[in-house]
Amino acid sequence: NAGVTQTPKFQVLKTGQSMTLQCAQDMNHNSMYWYRQDPGMGLRLIYYSASEGTTDKGEVPNGYNVSRLNKREFSLRLESAAPSQTSVYFCATVQEYNSPLHFGNGTRLTVT
Amino acid sequence: AQSVTQPDIHITVSEGASLELRCNYSYGATPYLFWYVQSPGQGLQLLLKYFSGDTLVQGIKGFEAEFKRSQSSFNLRKPSVHWSDAAEYFCAVGVRRGSQGNLIFGKGTKLSVKP
DSSP states (O other), rough: OOEEEEEEEEEOOTTTHHHHHEEEEOOOOOOEEEEEEEEETEEEEEEEEETOOOOOEEETTTTTTEEEESSBBEEESSSSOOOOOOEEEEEEEEESSTSSSOOOEEEEEEOO | OOOEOOOSSEEEEESSSSEOOOOEEEEOOOOEEEEEEEEETTTTEEEEESSHHHHHHHEEGEEEEEEEGGGGGEEEESSSOGGGGOEEEEEEEEEEEEEETEEEEEOOOOHHHHO
């Protein structure tokens, strides 16, 4: 039982390059989230998907797009990476809103 | 607006000493409160949660937290800290968005443990 799987674990990009972070869950949860974590800032919500086929902006959506491909998968895309997007990105899932989140192990992204 | 404040950025305690990490929240409705722990290079792991009922909740690894509505607080405690407790701790409040919701996280408190 893998839980929440994020790929890749590490990535280095040059400014202006694009990439997609992948997240897959085998917990059959409805909701999926993308957070970014920066030192001293805690976790900030980028986008979330309450259910398959729906996505909504979170606190810091600028520069990102998402796709909820099916119930299992929720991807985060950076179309034109910027140094300000250097961060650790976490995917999380939850069955319903008052339940605990289950986190992946994160993707560490560096943009030079 | 909903928010979570963890006033202490970094705390150092001696192994075997007691620990209290502070958390204050701002939320208009009945809060759903959580404490998560993050070890270096890892994702976040749930320590405990409060939904309703008994205001003192027990979690994993010997941690407990007390919900105090009058103080809008949900402080995390442990009577005797172990070196393996060194990590970063995040308090979070669950907020509703339609039929779903989201967690608002505090900025975290880093715990260091002295031998």
